[in-house]
Amino acid sequence: MRAAAEAARGFMPPDEGLALHDAALASAGGPLLEVGSYCGKSAIYLGAAARSLGTVLFAVDHHRGSEENQAGWEHHEPDLVDPAVGKMDTLPVFRRTIHDAGLEGTVVAIVADAPTLGRHWTTPLGFLFIDGGHGPEPAHRDYETWVPHVVVGGTLTIHDVFPDPADGGRPPFEIYRRALESAAFEEVSATGSLRVLRRVAPGI
Numbered sequence: 423m424r425a426a427a428e429a430a431r432g433f434m435p436p437d438e439g440l441a442l443h444d445a446a447l448a449s450a451g452g453p454l455l456e457v458g459s460y461c462g463k464s465a466i467y468l469g470a471a472a473r474s475l476g477t478v479l480f481a482v483d484h485h486r487g488s489e490e491n492q493a494g495w496e497h498h499e500p501d502l503v504d505p506a507v508g509k510m511d512t513l514p515v516f517r518r519t520i521h522d523a524g525l526e527g528t529v530v531a532i533v534a535d536a537p538t539l540g541r542h543w544t545t546p547l548g549f550l551f552i553d554g555g556h557g558p559e560p561a562h563r564d565y566e567t568w569v570p571h572v573v574v575g576g577t578l579t580i581h582d583v584f585p586d587p588a589d590g591g592r593p594p595f596e597i598y599r600r601a602l603e604s605a606a607f608e609e610v611s612a613t614g615s616l617r618v619l620r621r622v623a624p625g626i
């Protein structure tokens with residue numbers, strides 16, 4: 423499983439992926455949800471944990487790529503564009519990745535704009551991973567949309583948190599600070615740019 427995760431396309435260094443997996447394994451129970459699946463790399467780390475826990479991972483992505491994945495941006499991969507549509511489509515690669523990892527029974531793909539889905543979401547979450555759009559508006563909206571669903575005792579993980587602006591964009595760091603400043607979350611661990619927090623009180 424670890425080899426499959428490391429071989430999968432995406433943006434998750436091995437040490438951070440293992441930390442993500444371990445955080446999910448130690449979570450409160452109840453379903454796991456990730457915002458931002460791309461080609462399924464983080465979904466393997468989380469899906470393996472979900473399977474061990476006897477629960478599922480909801481893997482939410484519109485599969486059209488973030489701003490930073492579009493043509494001309496830093497993280498663009500041209501072969502992920504659907505030429506018939508002229509837009510990115512990571513869903514076929516995601517499906518293949520999850521199939522090959524043997525996780526089709528555990529990873530539930532939800533093809534959706536995360537805030538649109540969030541407006542209709544009612545299921546409490548034991549674990550949330552935020553790794554969707556990293557611009558100011560998407561990151562703060564994902565925070566406001568999804569963090570209220572995390573149960574007390576549940577886990578919030580945020581990717582691409584860079585305390586030093588020289589290392590990367592601010593919004594993931596800003597929502598990490600928001601969680602801590604809300605006093606609803608306490609930090610559990612930090613591995614690379616991954617932050618693991620535990621909910622200790624309601625609110626955001």
Ligand code: SAH
Nearest residue numbers: 432433458460464484487488535536554555
């Ligand atoms: N976790 C992945 C990387 C995610 S990249 C890995 O392990 O490799 C960020 C993803 O967020 C992209 O696939 C993009 O399509 C998705 N995304 C960005 N904005 C979104 C939105 N509003 N709704 C759903 N998905 C979104």
Ligand code: MG
Nearest residue numbers: 433553581582
């Ligand atoms: Mg990321």
